[in-house]
Amino acid sequence: xxxxxxxxxxxxxxxxxxxxxxxxxxxxxxxxxxxxxxxxxxxxxxxxxxxxxxxxxxxxxxxxxxxxxxxxxxxxxxxxxxxxxxxxxxxxxxx
Numbered sequence: 001x002x003x004x005x006x007x008x009x010x011x012x013x014x015x016x017x018x019x020x021x022x023x024x025x026x027x028x029x030x031x032x033x034x035x036x037x038x039x040x041x042x043x044x045x046x047x048x049x050x051x052x053x054x055x056x057x058x059x060x061x062x063x064x065x066x067x068x069x070x071x072x073x074x075x076x077x078x079x080x081x082x083x084x085x086x087x088x089x090x091x092x093x094x095x
Contacts, residue, residue, distance in 0.1 A: 002066060004057045008049040014039065015049035019057060021066040031072045032056075038075045042086060044093030055092045059085065 008017040014035040021028045034049045079085045
């Protein structure tokens, strides 16, 4: 399993998260913006941007290689590519 590392900092009323996928020479880096609205919508019963983004990347990696994941995006973009994302991320965060 590929390791996913997430660090989030407050930015513009939401969170800006830096993500590194992998420990090897082919590791990829990404930046994801999580607005307050997105955190409320997708964040589950205890909204936490770091957990939400981590689980979102696990979700993405189950569907595509790390090199195919956009390098910079707003979290709700995932739903455009994968309509099942809201239901699946809610299920994962309720564990």
